Structures are given as structure tokens and as C-alpha cells.
Amino acid sequence: MATATTVTSAKPYNTGTIPTLAAPEPEHCPGTDSEQAGKADACEGCPNQLICASTPKGPDVDLPAIHRRMEGVRHKILVLSGKGGVGKSTFTSMLGWAFAQDTDKEVGVMDLDICGPSLPTMMGAKGEQIHMSNSGWSPVYVADNLGMMSIGFMLPNEDDAIIWRGAKKSGLIKQFLKDVDWGSLDFLVVDTPPGTSDEHLSVNQYLKDTGVDGAVLVTTPQEVALLDVRKEIDFCRKAGIKVLGLVENMSGFVCPNCSGESFIFAPTTGGGKALAADMKIPFLGSVPLDPRIGQSCDTGNSFLDEYPDSPTSKAVIKIIRQLREFIGDPVEDDEDE
Amino acid sequence: MATASDLPPSLSKIRHIVLVLSGKGGVGKSSITTQLALSLVQLGYSVGVLDIDLTGPSLPRMFGLESKKIHQSSQGWVPVYTDASKRLCVMSIGFLLKDRGDSVVWRGPKKSAMIRQFVRDVVWGELDYLLIDTPPGTSDEHISIAEQLRDANPDGAVLVTTPQAVATADVRKELSFCRKVGLDILGVVENMSGFLCPHCSECSHIFSKGGGEDLAKQYGVPFLGAVPIDPQFVLMIEEQHATASATTVGDQRPDVEGGTGFSLIEKYKECKLCPIFARITEQVVATTKDKVRQ
Numbered sequence: 001m002a003t004a005t006t007v008t009s010a011k012p013y014n015t016g017t018i019p020t021l022a023a024p025e026p027e028h029c030p031g032t033d034s035e036q037a038g039k040a041d042a043c044e045g046c047p048n049q050l051i052c053a054s055t056p057k058g059p060d061v062d063l064p065a066i067h068r069r070m071e072g073v074r075h076k077i078l079v080l081s082g083k084g085g086v087g088k089s090t091f092t093s094m095l096g097w098a099f100a101q102d103t104d105k106e107v108g109v110m111d112l113d114i115c116g117p118s119l120p121t122m123m124g125a126k127g128e129q130i131h132m133s134n135s136g137w138s139p140v141y142v143a144d145n146l147g148m149m150s151i152g153f154m155l156p157n158e159d160d161a162i163i164w165r166g167a168k169k170s171g172l173i174k175q176f177l178k179d180v181d182w183g184s185l186d187f188l189v190v191d192t193p194p195g196t197s198d199e200h201l202s203v204n205q206y207l208k209d210t211g212v213d214g215a216v217l218v219t220t221p222q223e224v225a226l227l228d229v230r231k232e233i234d235f236c237r238k239a240g241i242k243v244l245g246l247v248e249n250m251s252g253f254v255c256p257n258c259s260g261e262s263f264i265f266a267p268t269t270g271g272g273k274a275l276a277a278d279m280k281i282p283f284l285g286s287v288p289l290d291p292r293i294g295q296s297c298d299t300g301n302s303f304l305d306e307y308p309d310s311p312t313s314k315a316v317i318k319i320i321r322q323l324r325e326f327i328g329d330p331v332e333d334d335e336d337e
Numbered sequence: 338m339a340t341a342s343d344l345p346p347s348l349s350k351i352r353h354i355v356l357v358l359s360g361k362g363g364v365g366k367s368s369i370t371t372q373l374a375l376s377l378v379q380l381g382y383s384v385g386v387l388d389i390d391l392t393g394p395s396l397p398r399m400f401g402l403e404s405k406k407i408h409q410s411s412q413g414w415v416p417v418y419t420d421a422s423k424r425l426c427v428m429s430i431g432f433l434l435k436d437r438g439d440s441v442v443w444r445g446p447k448k449s450a451m452i453r454q455f456v457r458d459v460v461w462g463e464l465d466y467l468l469i470d471t472p473p474g475t476s477d478e479h480i481s482i483a484e485q486l487r488d489a490n491p492d493g494a495v496l497v498t499t500p501q502a503v504a505t506a507d508v509r510k511e512l513s514f515c516r517k518v519g520l521d522i523l524g525v526v527e528n529m530s531g532f533l534c535p536h537c538s539e540c541s542h543i544f545s546k547g548g549g550e551d552l553a554k555q556y557g558v559p560f561l562g563a564v565p566i567d568p569q570f571v572l573m574i575e576e577q578h579a580t581a582s583a584t585t586v587g588d589q590r591p592d593v594e595g596g597t598g599f600s601l602i603e604k605y606k607e608c609k610l611c612p613i614f615a616r617i618t619e620q621v622v623a624t625t626k627d628k629v630r631q
Contacts, residue, residue, distance in 0.1 A: 115360070162475060195392035198445055200442070223575060232440065255534040257534065257537050258539065264543070
């Protein structure tokens with residue numbers, strides 16, 4: 001009989017190629033898992049030098065384990081932005097709910113935002129805990145065919161900050177991929193934090209050889225957002241991640257009182273559509289702002305189920321249909337309700 | 338007790354250091370930092386703004402300085418001044434990028450090294466206020482800036498949130514971070530707090546309401562104010578670029594902001610948010626006045 005152990009605290013990954021460090025890395029640290037670890041000029045005088053120098057280098061010993069876990073996952077989609085607060089997690093949760101509407105499909109949602117994990121709240125799984133069995137960590141199921149994983153489930157106190165440097169965050173991401181018993185999945189949707197840093201580099205590094213369908217980029221219409229998304233597209237190109245398309249979120253607001261349309265985030269430089277054309281990536285569509293989305297996210301309910309007639313829901317469903325075409329798993333017409 | 342020699346020399350002539358933090362992305366940290374800076378300048382203070390968001394630097398665009406580059410002097414990097422009066426200067430990695438679309442794909446240690454340079458190797462000179470804009474989260478950048486400022490005795494942090502629970506949840510974590518590193522909390526600003534429809538003037542709470550004020554009450558920290566969404570503010574920021582691109586390179590005058598005569602400091606006075614920010618800034622000034630760093 002499998003024994004279940006509750007994982008109550010998030011610990012850094014201590015074996016394999018990320019060594020346990022005696023002290024925080026120095027400023028010009030080449031990276032504890034890099035070829036230069038322990039040997040670069042910056043390593044002189046670092047208390048970790050011997051540890052890093054003696055740790056075996058070469059191919060990451062954990063990649064085969066990650067490959068094994070990912071073998072049963074048919075489609076992997078990253079949700080990226082570069083800019084914070086554009087709706088990555090909201091869109092990820094909608095993708096999760098929408099994919100899971102077909103009860104024959106198995107769906108997983110992975111939250112890589114370690115500092116600000118929003119997905120447990122958005123998907124109505126706040127306060128849930130992860131259980132460990134002989135086959136690994138069990139995802140938290142929010143529906144029979146929809147499981148999720150987030151550091152949000154591992155915090156003893158949800159108000160506590162996770163003040164981790166990049167290497168430690170990468171270690172946890174590795175555990176999410178290596179130790180979680182996802183089983184067979186049709187879709188794995190991966191939510192990311194804003195930026196182009198450790199989390200993004202690491203998830204790409206770990207998943208690259210297992211085949212990622214690509215990334216959906218989310219933006220809002222204004223130039224300060226597009227500027228960050230340009231950088232994210234540049235990152236995808238450098239990292240060899242296929243860009244499935246761009247979604248423009250919070251695209252216009254319809255006043256519930258007078259139905260007048262306004263722009264909260266003015267698309268002074270042409271918005272997402274112009275950026276997509278400029279960067280030669282598919283434009284998946286625009287999603288208008290609906291004040292009820294915030295409420296659904298806060299209460300953990302599926303906005304698409306609660307308000308299917310909202311222009312937002314219709315826009316999102318259309319985008320998801322397009323996305324499924326792109327990844328070679330088109331929606332069958334009898335799946336639509 | 339920090340001795341005078343532990344204080345980085347670059348910070349020695351700065352009277353007040355204020356961080357703008359959130360935890361949550363997209364709540365308007367950069368917008369709030371920009372408006373705080375403009376309001377402080379309007380009150381007669383000299384202000385420096387440091388942007389430590391290395392992967393998504395927004396401040397050059399906010400201040401209409403995107404085309405500017407940093408100059409090296411014998412004492413270090415010279416920050417970019419918004420105009421000849423030198424009341425307001427900015428430092429950001431945005432000024433170091435060859436192309437605005439270039440990504441900065443760095444792991445933690447390299448980001449920490451950059452932040453160290455931004456604190457120690459910039460010729461900030463004499464300033465009344467140094468505002469530090471941060472990226473979302475509680476990671477390398479935040480740990481690094483806390484370490485770099487440890488001997489500089491910063492006045493504290495202004496926390497920015499939007500009203501809804503998924504935002505305040507992350508800001509709680511940032512509050513926890515502040516407490517752990519011993520950073521005083523000057524107060525909470527609730528941004529994007531309501532939108533006035535330009536057609537019918539009905540106020541819609543697009544991102545819910547009240548979360549910021551509740552958070553401040555719960556943690557016993559000052560609530561500095563609620564700032565509504567004002568699309569005119571974004572348009573004003575963007576107008577800087579429309580005017581700049583209409584001016585050819587040969588006509589640019591280094592003594593006039595952006596070389597086009599558009600003064601953000603003056604233009605901001607016409608913005609609806611300006612009086613709201615004046616009140617927030619007055620509270621920040623009152624709280625920091627008693628904190629003497631030197």
C-alpha cells in the first residue's frame with residue numbers, strides 16, 4: 001500500500017548537479033551548475049569553491065528522469081510574457097479549464113512563479129496540500145481530469161515570502177518536473193513569472209529535449225508592456241522556443257452602465273496586433289477587460305463557466321480553438337457546448 | 338552600528354532612500370515611481386530614480402528618455418538627467434541596451450553584480466531623494482538591493498498593490514520580506530482603484546476594490562491613498578515619444594528635455610492624478626523628514 005506523506009515545506013533540491021552550498025554565491029558566480037563552477041576567477045576565495053569544483057560536471061543527471069516523467073505528456077505549452085500583471089496566470093487558468101472541458105482529456109497546470117504563485121487561488125485550490133506517494137508527488141486535482149502543481153501548496157503560512165535566489169528556484173522547478181507524478185497528460189500548461197531569468201532559462205533547459213509545443217505570449221496593449229514582450233520574443237528566439245502566438249489581454253473595456261467602449265491601456269503603438277506583425281509571429285486575438293474576471297480569479301471559479309456569454313469568454317474560446325489547431329490537436333465540434 | 342566608512346561613497350550625499358516594491362507584477366510600480374518622482378520635484382526636491390528591473394526596465398520610456406545613453410566619467414557612470422535643471426535623473430539598464438528589443442537573459446548572480454554597480458558606481462551626487470523601482474517578486478534583485486543598502490540606512494518602502502486578492506496576496510509576501518530584511522514600511526498605495534467611464538462617468542471597479550486599504554489596516558501600516566485608472570496619464574507618457582520622433586536627430590537640443598521642449602515635469606501638472614499624488618507624496622515626505630541618514 002502506498003504511503004502518503006504530506007509535503008509541508010519547500011526545500012531546495014540537494015542532490016544531483018545542484019550542490020548544497022555553504023554560503024550564498026559570490027556576485028560574479030558563473031553558476032553552481034555551470035562548467036566553470038569552482039574554476040572561474042570569481043570563485044577564488046568563495047567558501048563554496050571546493051564544493052563546486054568537486055561536483056561532477058557533464059550532462060545533467062536528472063534529465064533522464066525528467067524525460068521519463070514527460071514521456072506521457074502529449075502537449076506542453078509555456079505561457080510567457082516578460083511583463084508582469086498582463087494576465088498570464090489568468091490565461092493559464094482559462095486554458096486549463098477550457099482543455100479540461102473535454103472529459104476525455106487529461107490536463108496538468110504547472111505554476112513556476114515561486115515568489116508570487118497565483119494559480120492555487122485562481123483555480124479554487126487555496127489551502128490544499130501536496131501528498132507524496134511511492135510514485136512521487138501527487139498533483140492537486142481541481143477537477144477529475146485537471147491537476148496542478150504550485151509552490152503555493154507547500155507554504156506553511158501563505159503570507160510568508162519565499163526569498164530565494166535563482167539557483168534555488170531552479171532546483172524546485174526541477175523537482176516539479178522530476179518528482180511530480182503527472183501520469184499521462186494530453187496537455188501540460190506551464191505558467192511562468194514575468195521576466196527572462198532563472199526560471200525561464202531552467203524550464204527551457206530541462207524540457208528542451210522532451211519537446212515543447214511552444215509558448216503563448218500574453219501582453220496588454222500599451223507600449224511599456226509590448227517593450228517587455230519584445231524582449232521575451234527575443235529570449236524565445238535565443239532559447240529555441242517556438243512562439244505559438246501572441247494574445248492581447250485587457251484590450252478595451254466596455255462600461256457595464258452605458259456600454260461605451262474605452263481603452264484603459266491605450267495601444268499608442270498599434271497594440272499586440274502591430275507587435276505580432278512586426279515580430280512575424282501569429283496574432284491569436286484580443287481579449288477585452290471584464291470586471292468580473294477579477295472576482296472569479298479571487299474566488300477560484302472558472303470565468304468561462306460562470307459567464308460564458310461575456311465577450312471575454314467568447315474571445316478566449318476562439319483563441320484556444322486556434323491554439324489547439326496550431327499544436328495539432330484541434331477541437332472536435334461535438335466538444336463545444 | 339554602521340560606521341561612516343561602510344556607507345557606499347556614491348550614496349553619501351543622498352538624504353533619503355525610498356524603495357518602491359510590490360511582489361505582484363503589473364500593479365504600476367514604475368508608474369507610481371514616476372509620479373512620486375515628478376511630485377517630489379514639483380515640491381522643490383532633487384530626485385534620482387534607480388531602475389533595478391533588469392529584465393523589464395520601464396523607466397526610460399516613462400520619463401521619455403529611451404534614446405539616451407549613459408556616459409562614463411572619471412568617478413563613475415553619470416545618470417541621465419531629464420533636463421538642464423538637473424532636478425531629476427534616472428539610471429536604468431534600459432540605457433545600456435543596444436536595441437530596445439534586446440532581452441537581458443541573466444541568472445541571479447549576474448543580476449546581483451549589475452545592481453551592485455548601479456548602487457556603487459553611479460555618480461548620484463547630491464540628492465534629496467533616491468527612489469528605487471524594483472521588479473515584482475522577492476528574489477535576487479530584492480535580496481541584492483537590501484544587501485547593498487544595508488549600510489545606507491534606507492528610509493523605507495512604499496508598497497504598491499491593486500485592489501484584488503491575487504495582488505494583495507503577493508504584497509503580503511513583500512511585507513513579510515520587508516520585515517525580514519528590516520525595511521520600514523512607509524505605506525501602501527492602492528493603484529488602479531476604479532475607472533471613471535469617460536462616456537457616462539460611472540465608476541467601475543475593474544480590479545475589484547478596497548483590498549489595499551484592508552491590507553494596510555491588517556498590517557498596521559499607513560494607507561497612503563487610492564489612485565484611480567487614468568488613461569490620460571498613459572497618453573501623456575506616450576506623447577513624449579510622439580513629439581520626440583517628430584523631431585529629427587539634428588534638431589535635438591541637449592539642454593531641453595528630449596530635445597523637443599516637452600517637459601514631463603510641467604505637463605504632469607495638468608494630469609488628474611497630480612493632486613492625488615501630491616497628497617501621497619506629502620505623506621511620504623512627512624514620514625521621511627524625521628529619518629536622518631547622516
